[in-house]
Amino acid sequence: MTTPPLGRFGIWTGVLDGVPLGEAREVVAELDEQGWGSLWFGEAYGREAMTAAQAWLGASRRMAIGTGIASIYARDAVSTAAAARTLEAAYPGRFVLGLGVSHAPLVERMRGHSYGRPVTAMREFLDALDRAPAAVPGEQSLPPVVLAALGPRMLGLARDRTAGAHPYLVTPEYTAGARAELGAGPLLVVEQAAVVDPDADGDEWRRRAHDHLNIYTGLPNYRGSWVRQGFSDDDFVRGGSDRLKAALVTHGLETTVARAHEHLDAGADTVLIQVLGPAVAVPPRSDWAALAHALL
Template sequence: MQQHALVSRIGRVGVWHGGLGGVPADEAREAAAEIEQLGYGALWFGEGPGSEAVSQAALLLSATERITVATGIANIWVRDASAASAAARNLAAAHDGRFLLGLGASHAPLVDLRGHTYAKPLAAVRAYLDAMDAAPYAGPAPDSASARVLAALGPKMLELAAARAAGAHSYFVPTQHTARAREILGAGPLLAPEQAVLLETDPEKARSLARAHHTRFYLELPNYTGNLRRFGFGDEDFANGGSDRLVDAIVAWGDVDAIRRRVQEHHDAGADHVALQPLAADRGLGLEQLRELAPALGLG
């Protein structure tokens, strides 16, 4: 399979981490530096209520030297397109092209919390990209063109990601989605799914932790349940934090080899890069899991 040029920068495996915005800055810096030292190629993070993507990216970039820092995703309702375009270029210029702008329409409940109006996400993202491309920019140009990817689940958004961005970043998806996304994107564009992971071999404990710290929240968001219906999941799978079948499809749990196999399944299905999200029972940063996984994934 032809790989996107970005793969040489971000590698085959990265980290998706939602917790770095909720800890003191010094702790976030130390974690980012360790993730880089472990050999992960990119550090992704989200933008939810109470967080801001550009300042968080600047903090993580300043704490690292080689790793790509990527928004997964920056919410288009939070800042206008001109600001997003300038921010991406400024950060790329200041940090040797190590910033990757992931953009998306987020979810109606999360957008409503910020006081914005969520409507027609495909049209909104397309208009936002138009405005970005037309925005003036007076700052220093990065040595290489700043890249962007789109959060994409459905066919139309995936098509837009192929046409107007470097590719797609998917979240809360089974490996079947990765295969379908590759079919829609074609051979060239980047495909970088997130994969939640949990080093826990007891099935009951693993699924309980996965529900408590991951699936229960996301199954309240219609964009995700709507996407999962495309792959044979239904209302009975969405109840009570997710059926065993759904939890097992979304969260890779077990020993190191089980996690490695799931990552390989994504790669075999067409992913260029897989971003691991460590789930921690104590709501910590899960760095111990990333330390244990890195050698098995050929990192370091």
């Protein structure tokens, strides 16, 4: 298992699920040409994570592709290991398997599974992943695994059992605490949401931040994480208080660049910028290009 060279800055996006496959592949190739170290995406209502990873790996030449995250309830550990080993063999050193426990509404209402205790469920999945047979010649190696870790127990599991952690919707102060929990060795790949559109005034930034946080403010896993980060119930109105918005979604190119470096200074190995465009299904191509020019 060789950890891909992720670089200091990458892109996190959910927008690819909103466009046809051919256009999405063109977008991925464009991001690759811009020089981003890695591209990460989630798994909820859109494409299945492992087939999407194969499509994005095939559409790019050099940047790493990471699942941020692949739900452990979407496929069993044997299937996950088999798919991950095939991707590692096909694109050596370019794939990172990010795993997470997702959220009870998605797991129970949409998938029809029982949502277990997060750390216990993840530990058992990692045990099964370790036991999964590697029967295909030339496909024995798993790619690096990182965990969607928010709380201290999941960070500890990421430290002890995997290559590192991939926290989402966190502040630089959280990043510093996560680095202390992980120690010096494991990867720490953090996500940072941003509105960098030069035409987005304060009201437009607030609208995009509200739309982005609207679902997350209703999910207990994130609310618990934000309490540990110093926020309170007053901040958890749907879409988030202005205080929560300002902490989690930057406004403007210069502020975004500065926040990304704050995460690096706090101990992140890689910062993934999630650019919020005017609509969730429209790739913010000009914003990505401007951000690449500023950061890369």
